[in-house]
Amino acid sequence: MSTGLYRQECAITVLGGPTVVIDLGGLRIVSDPTFDEAGPHGYLTKTAGPAVDEDGVGPVDLVLVSHEAHPDNLDERGRAFAKAAPLVLTGPVAAGRLGSPAVGLSPWASRSLPRADGGGDLTVMAVPAVHGPEDGERDTDGNVNCEVTGFVLSGQGLPTVYVSGDNASVRTVADISRRVPDIDAAVLHAGAARVPAKFGGRPLSLDSRGAAAAAAVLGADTVVPAHYDGWAHFSEGLPEIELAFHEAGLSALVRVAAHGTWVQLTR
Incomplete structure (x- = not known):
């Protein structure tokens, strides 16, 4: 396991599963922290x-939680890590369950926080996600499977970064792209998660072809796949992702590095 992550100016690293560290605007942001052992x-x-543990991640400024209902997106040590952060942004239902310091954002709502690099504010917009097939049964809040939130990070002079969360819907990605047409980088949960008892075993997150389609719709220059390994219920991994992007003619977009290794971003 790596001993630590040096601060970057503008970069992303995947630690394994859904857990991603984003250094942006002088802030360290962690999405869907999962630090338990196998x-x-x-x-x-x-x-x-994970490739890097909590100590290796070091002080964090913001934690993003797409949903807290499933342990592959927020396990026990990840939950403790989030609770110790200065601020957690998530959906309203998840925020109610997590308690302080979690703040719930409904889709299209935003929260701004001052950047450590002196460049003004970083704005975090919550965006919708569908955690299963489009025709899946919805709960009383209109969610498939459970409430899931994606995020768009933006700020003056920074690349705009989309973090999908466990979203299986390309239609939802298209809606996000219409509202936010200038996304530069996308972190896509792309392991085609399947649980036999749910929705007839159909994917609960993007499969590889869906991820390629989402990338095409977004028009992002950089795609960082995440949440495709580390858990037994993923039905597709990195080879399937790379093949799907190759067949779509989009291989140049995919940035894959060893877990715990940085992918540099440019505006």
Whole structure:
């Protein structure tokens, strides 16, 4: 396991599973922290721990939680990590369950926080996500499976970064792209997660072809795949992702580095 992550000016690294560290505007942002070691988590099984642990990540300015209902997106140590952060942004239902310091944002709502680089504010917009097939049964809040939130990070002079969360809907990505037409980089949860008891085993997150389609719709210059390994319920991995982008003629967009290794971003 890596001993630590040096601060970057503008970069992304995947630690394994859904956990991504984004250094942007002088801030360190962690999405969907999962730091437990491999082992069973109820009906899900974690097959690998993170490339970097909590100590290696160091002080964090903001945690993004797409949803807290499933342990592959917020496990026990990840939950403790989030609770110790200065600020957690998530959906309203998840914020109510997590308590302080979580703040709930409904889709299209934003929260701004001052950047450490003196460049003004970083704005975080919550965007919708569909955690399963479009025709999946919806709960009383209109969510498929559970409430899931994606995020768009932006600021003056910074690349605009989309973090999908566990979204399986290309239609939803198209809606986001219409509202935010200038996305520069996208972190896509792309492991085609499947649980036999849910929706007939259909994907609960983007499959590889869906990820390629989402990238084409977004028009982003950089795509960082995440949430395709580390858990047994992923049905597709990096080879399938790279093949789908190759077949779509989009291989030049994909940035893959060893977990815990930085992918540099440019505006």
